[in-house]
Amino acid sequence: MFDFITKRSFGINLLVVIALFFALALLFFSMLGVITKHGQQLVVPDVRGKNVNEALALLEKAGFEADVRDSIYIDSIPPLSVWVQTPDKGAQVKVGRTIYLTVNKVVAPMVKMPDLEGLTFRSAEMMLRSMRLNVGDTIYRPDFAANTILQQLLNGKRIKPGTPVPEGSNITLIISSGTGSIxxxxxxxxxxxxxxxxxxxxxxxxxxxxxxxxxxxxxxxxxxxxxxxxxxxxxxxxxxxxxxxxxxxxxxxxxxxxxxxxxxxxxxxxx
Structure with a gap:
């Protein structure tokens, strides 16, 4: 069965193998553009703010793969809406590229209320932001320790440190305005x-x-x-x-x- 190989000299067989290798390499590189879809680029559409189902359908229709990579809670946008997309809108990428989405959560996660009383307003504001809480109303009241937090309120009621509160809650701060002049x-x-x-x-x-x-x-x-x-x-x-x-x-x-x-x-x- 393999007489046509064994009857030939080693040198001829080697030349045949080398020729076959170069033919296959030439075929591979000629098809590389088709395999990698070289030159076929699309512009990434803007899906931020859209509902996640609408965003997935839009991206797939445009020739992209789409995947929800992460979630976050932002109280200023609707639940299940897209907050971040990667690559960003306007980027030119190849057909079939996966677009990763970060989606807003439906239910706000709970965080423990920090102890703000006695802090300066600036320190209290920074601590609230680090806990993903917001500064709500600021009410000034006479007290000898000027510009310090006297009380922390949620929905008009004093809230103790360590109490679980929804992320994104507005915390009202009672701030000292110093002693009066009269x-x-x-x-x-x-x-x-x-x-x-x-x-x-x-x-x-x-x-x-x-x-x-x-x-x-x-x-x-x-x-x-x-x-x-x-x-x-x-x-x-x-x-x-x-x-x-x-x-x-x-x-x-x-x-x-x-x-x-x-x-x-x-x-x-x-x-």
Whole structure:
């Protein structure tokens, strides 16, 4: 069967093999353009913002393969819409090239609320962005620590650090504007419950400073104020003054104090 090979000399067989190799190589390189679709290029269409199903159909119709590579959550675009495409729109690529898509998630992932209280506004803003949360409303309130975060709110309610919140949520920040420039008489908190005193403090744009609690107190909110610093009046009967944003120290007791029947009157000022 192989007589036609064995009867020939080794040199002739070698030449035949070499000729066959070059013929096959020539055929391969001549077909390489067809195999790799050389010269057949298409412009990548823009599918960003489109629904993922619409984007896949559009890309396949245009001669591309398409694949969802990743997902992300962006609250400003509809769910399942394309956020990023690779290669980008306008790129010239070969027919059949795979276009990779990053799609917006349907449900926002949950993240833990960071502790922003006490930070500067700039630091709080950077931390929120790193957690994929947004700065919502900013409300300024008098307090001695200017430009620091006093409270963090979600949907109008104070939110504790570590509470799971949806990514993309708008966080309202209560920010200190510093102390006010106008002095007013210190309110009288003696005899009020701690809950009543807190309401009065808030109405006067003041804050509770150090709270000293008597050992017999079991219900702090309903405990009575028996001492405050600064007091309503000083030793010579003049009103002590306080500015918005300052604090008042309070002493709490389980027993309501007995007020004097005659309160000290402020001294008249000399003309």
């Amino acid at each position: 002095e007013n008489p210190v309110p009288n908190f003696i005899g009020l419950t701690f809950a009543e005193a807190r309401e009065m403090l808030s109405a006067a744009n003041l804050s509770a400073g150090t709270i000293i609690i008597d050992p017999g107190v079991s219900d702090t909110a309903n405990a009575y104020i028996v001492k405050q610093v600064p007091a309503r009046m000083n030793d010579i009967g003049e009103f002590n003054m306080v500015r918005a944003g300052e604090s008042v120290d309070l002493w709490l007791s389980a027993s309501k104090p007995v007020k004097d029947s005659v309160a000290p009157q402020p001294q008249p000022t000399e003309e």
